[in-house]
Amino acid sequence: MKGFAPILVVLALLATVPLITSSNVVLNFMVMALLIALVGQGWNLLGGYGGQYSFGHASFFGTGAYVTGILQMRYGVNAWAGFIIGIAAGALVGAVIGALSFRSGLKGSYFALVTLAFAEVLRIVASVAPITGAGVGTLIKLDLRSEAFQFQSRAPFYWIVLGMVGVSLILTRMIEDSRFGAYLVAVRENEDAARALGVDATIVKLCAMTISAAITAAAGCFYAQYYLFIDAGIAYGPWISIEGLLAPIIGGIGTVFGPLLGALVVKTLGELTKLVTGGAPGLDLVIYGSVLIVVVAFAPRGIAGIFVDLRRRLSGTRGRSRD
Amino acid sequence: MLSPVILVPAVLNGLMTGAVYALIALGLTLIYGVLHIINFAHGALLTAAMFAAFFAYQWLGIDPYLAAIGLTPLFFLLGYGLQRFVIGPAAHGEDRNILLVTLGLAVVIENALLYAFRADTRTINLPYAFNVIEVGTAFLAVPRVIAFGVVIAVALALWLIMRFTYTGKAIRAVAKEKLGAELSGIDVAHIYAVTFGLGTACLAIAACLLMPTYYVNPGAGNAFVLIAFTIVVLGGMGSVTGALVGGLFVGVVESLSGLYLGESLGQIGIFVMFILVLLFRPSGLFGERA
Numbered sequence: 142m143k144g145f146a147p148i149l150v151v152l153a154l155l156a157t158v159p160l161i162t163s164s165n166v167v168l169n170f171m172v173m174a175l176l177i178a179l180v181g182q183g184w185n186l187l188g189g190y191g192g193q194y195s196f197g198h199a200s201f202f203g204t205g206a207y208v209t210g211i212l213q214m215r216y217g218v219n220a221w222a223g224f225i226i227g228i229a230a231g232a233l234v235g236a237v238i239g240a241l242s243f244r245s246g247l248k249g250s251y252f253a254l255v256t257l258a259f260a261e262v263l264r265i266v267a268s269v270a271p272i273t274g275a276g277v278g279t280l281i282k283l284d285l286r287s288e289a290f291q292f293q294s295r296a297p298f299y300w301i302v303l304g305m306v307g308v309s310l311i312l313t314r315m316i317e318d319s320r321f322g323a324y325l326v327a328v329r330e331n332e333d334a335a336r337a338l339g340v341d342a343t344i345v346k347l348c349a350m351t352i353s354a355a356i357t358a359a360a361g362c363f364y365a366q367y368y369l370f371i372d373a374g375i376a377y378g379p380w381i382s383i384e385g386l387l388a389p390i391i392g393g394i395g396t397v398f399g400p401l402l403g404a405l406v407v408k409t410l411g412e413l414t415k416l417v418t419g420g421a422p423g424l425d426l427v428i429y430g431s432v433l434i435v436v437v438a439f440a441p442r443g444i445a446g447i448f449v450d451l452r453r454r455l456s457g458t459r460g461r462s463r464d
Numbered sequence: 465m466l467s468p469v470i471l472v473p474a475v476l477n478g479l480m481t482g483a484v485y486a487l488i489a490l491g492l493t494l495i496y497g498v499l500h501i502i503n504f505a506h507g508a509l510l511t512a513a514m515f516a517a518f519f520a521y522q523w524l525g526i527d528p529y530l531a532a533i534g535l536t537p538l539f540f541l542l543g544y545g546l547q548r549f550v551i552g553p554a555a556h557g558e559d560r561n562i563l564l565v566t567l568g569l570a571v572v573i574e575n576a577l578l579y580a581f582r583a584d585t586r587t588i589n590l591p592y593a594f595n596v597i598e599v600g601t602a603f604l605a606v607p608r609v610i611a612f613g614v615v616i617a618v619a620l621a622l623w624l625i626m627r628f629t630y631t632g633k634a635i636r637a638v639a640k641e642k643l644g645a646e647l648s649g650i651d652v653a654h655i656y657a658v659t660f661g662l663g664t665a666c667l668a669i670a671a672c673l674l675m676p677t678y679y680v681n682p683g684a685g686n687a688f689v690l691i692a693f694t695i696v697v698l699g700g701m702g703s704v705t706g707a708l709v710g711g712l713f714v715g716v717v718e719s720l721s722g723l724y725l726g727e728s729l730g731q732i733g734i735f736v737m738f739i740l741v742l743l744f745r746p747s748g749l750f751g752e753r754a
Contacts, residue, residue: 194560194563194564196504196563196567242742242743245743245744247742247743249560249563250501250502250559250563251502251742253563254502254693254697254742255739255742255743258690258693258735258738258739258742259739261735262736262739265735383567383571386564390564421579422578422579422582422583423577423578423579423682424575424579425575426572426575426578427571427572427575427576427579429571430567430568430569430570430571430572430575431568431572433564433565433567433571434554434564434565434568434569434572437554437555437561437564437565437568438553438554438555438556438565441556441561
């Protein structure tokens, strides 16, 4: 179980937050940060480990959110069942988009473009289709029972989303150690070489995209339960695609803890901006965009990369003094 | 089936709209053809140019068509500076990084505009905006006819630059063989920035052509750029003729699908076409590379 200890420690520490404070502001902040961490972890699996940069993870987030919401409100399905079906639906959308684009050999900018286009198509469809409530959106009825996946206080929501982040962390760690993970990294580093060595790159990318979409859809399902309202702009809007890729890139792309670290930093920055400017629209995203450029320019491996460099430098000096 | 009396004007109007699409796509494809990157900041830069044209009229009373004379060099410099001092250095020569940097720029520009000007939609009222000229059975709006003419002139000018000037030759050399161009003494970073500047300058012209009939808000450019992406993919990434023909084609398709299916579905039609082309013919209808 080597390598899982840090994950468990971090999870245990984070789990104490609702015991320390019952402030709704703090808990709400942490829930949103963990939600972004979850989306980021999904993105990271495909983008960080697989090297396929998606600009349209909103497709999966929105599908998860709408499927849980619509199943509950229009078909009377239990919220927990809707949650599971929402994840499956998101994974299916991921598999379909993945199959279409990877089989056509789309990569790099083309892949980014096609994922962006799919998210936009879904957003436009959702904003006119009657089943999604079109422009009005989908409202989930208030029903504060745990059977309905709704809770009086924010603490249970917090623990649930933390649990989901925990599962995604452990899953990522397991993938890192697995043969599949090695294939995925090989495809990222040099797809042609990986193919030459017998790796079925298309299948590997497709699996990564499906898992990635499932994780992101889970975040979407959770969002719907937490806010009880979604519309096309929230579910399929570009904000979630951008925050979802920002978190791993800032935290450390292709690392287990990168998305969590990045999400906390991004959300803190966002809140600070709101505090300073009094919630003027747009400014938080200006900061996010600038941070994205600065990180790519000066710390391409994110905060985690900075830590690794520091440790290497420290151990390097220690090594020399021993000589 | 509709009668030619309706069909012909729809096609002609489609061609006029398509010309502006073509110009936006031209900038995109030029940058792709030389730098081999998709500029995700194209839409945000177009929005910025539209705001510039709007305020040139609102504050200084300059007609958008006149404003183009000043805005085009200004946006050339802006594009040059962005590539030379932001995108180039930040990307460390990695395609994946360029993607992220241009995305970051798009987010910054778009939201800075949102912060500065709010989400309000603005229009300018020009006395000649609703003038029409009669061509056979069709009535064409004057601003659209002007736009069509200007786009043809710009395309011709770009072709002349590419064909006969030293810079044009250098751009073509870098597009074809970057290392070879570098070895023969061409300053590649400079050429990259010039190309990016030319692409951005196209946007300034397009914005000035759009403003007499169109509105501007912080998201206005995006609608056009998704269409431009479609055109560029359709025409083949990096192909200038492809962008022109593709632009006119998409303009007509949009006009006709709007006629038959209604406005909101017409928009989806373009996306569906885009995805289909990307999936089944990513090299485009006129593309050279497989």
